[in-house]
Amino acid sequence: MKTKLITVCMAIFYCCTLFSQPLTDSQKQAIMAKKVAFITNELQLTPTEAQTFWPVYNLYQAEIDAVRKNRAAELLTVKQDSISNLSNADIQKLIDNEFTLQQQELEIKKKYFDGEFEKVLTLQKVVKLYRAEQLFKIYLLKESQNKTPGTTPGGK
Amino acid sequence: MMKPLGTILLIAVVFQLKAQTATNVNSSTPFEIRQNALRAQLQLTPHEDSVFFPVYKLYFESISEIRSQNPGLMTRAMNLDSLSDEKVTAMLNLQLSLAQSEANLKQEYFPKFLTLLPPKKVARLYQLEKVNTQNMKLVNSPKQDIPETK
Numbered sequence: 001m002k003t004k005l006i007t008v009c010m011a012i013f014y015c016c017t018l019f020s021q022p023l024t025d026s027q028k029q030a031i032m033a034k035k036v037a038f039i040t041n042e043l044q045l046t047p048t049e050a051q052t053f054w055p056v057y058n059l060y061q062a063e064i065d066a067v068r069k070n071r072a073a074e075l076l077t078v079k080q081d082s083i084s085n086l087s088n089a090d091i092q093k094l095i096d097n098e099f100t101l102q103q104q105e106l107e108i109k110k111k112y113f114d115g116e117f118e119k120v121l122t123l124q125k126v127v128k129l130y131r132a133e134q135l136f137k138i139y140l141l142k143e144s145q146n147k148t149p150g151t152t153p154g155g156k
Numbered sequence: 157m158m159k160p161l162g163t164i165l166l167i168a169v170v171f172q173l174k175a176q177t178a179t180n181v182n183s184s185t186p187f188e189i190r191q192n193a194l195r196a197q198l199q200l201t202p203h204e205d206s207v208f209f210p211v212y213k214l215y216f217e218s219i220s221e222i223r224s225q226n227p228g229l230m231t232r233a234m235n236l237d238s239l240s241d242e243k244v245t246a247m248l249n250l251q252l253s254l255a256q257s258e259a260n261l262k263q264e265y266f267p268k269f270l271t272l273l274p275p276k277k278v279a280r281l282y283q284l285e286k287v288n289t290q291n292m293k294l295v296n297s298p299k300q301d302i303p304e305t306k
Contacts (some may be wrong), residue, residue, distance in 0.1 A: 091275035123244045124236045
């Protein structure tokens with residue numbers, strides 16, 4: 001039981017490190033296209049809502065991307081081998097930086113989910129958007145596992 | 157007459173012990189499961205193990221407590237359209253506040269971990285925590301809510 005759990009965790013970690021490699025522009029575009037389709041379906045936007053929502057969402061996404069661009073080369077994407085090549089001071093700096101960037105991302109989320117999105121969506125749809133973002137992350141995680149043989153969620 | 161009875165008693169005790177051991181393995185607490193996974197990954201020395209896990213347990217319990225307050229927004233079983241503006245606002249605010257509490261907790265504990273473990277192991281721990289969080293989201297999401305992949 002424990003061995004199986006550890007194996008699943010390790011398999012998922014392997015997938016995540018693979019998945020967290022820097023993406024090419026075309027991969028990013030493909031993910032964004034899927035995300036737009038996913039959110040559109042989840043929110044069931046009216047044409048009027050779509051017209052006012054997407055420009056605000058694009059601003060939100062741009063702000064998040066700017067923070068993540070700084071995070072892209074950071075802790076999670078540093079492979080285990082690379083960690084051992086870094087000095088203790090560098091690692092400490094990476095950890096501090098990670099928390100700073102994480103907080104910045106959280107502040108952007110608060111700004112939009114507790115303000116900007118309410119100007120263009122009903123409150124119920126703002127919450128649906130929050131849920132859609134979470135579900136989309138799970139979708140990507142599941143997709144990355146399915147692409148890696150032997151690392152399906154069943155963990156066999 | 158006494159010999160067979162003693163043998164039967166001995167067998168019964170052995171079976172009882174075996175059953176208890178099996179039960180203990182299957183009834184590991186979430187912390188113990190996590191602890192074993194981390195032990196396998198972090199390769200701690202006995203000293204590191206003894207100083208790290210008591211502090212990690214406090215962190216683990218606090219983060220579990222925060223996550224247990226999740227208002228359950230993430231399941232489609234909750235019909236958001238039927239809820240009042242006040243209710244959905246309260247749920248969203250709680251969700252954002254829990255995300256902040258979790259970030260605060262990590263910022264509080266990782267400097268502590270750095271006093272107990274070498275930075276390289278703390279960096280690895282950070283990676284493993286992140287992956288574990290993603291894993292938990294995947295495992296805890298109701299199956300019907302996880303979108304199908306192609």
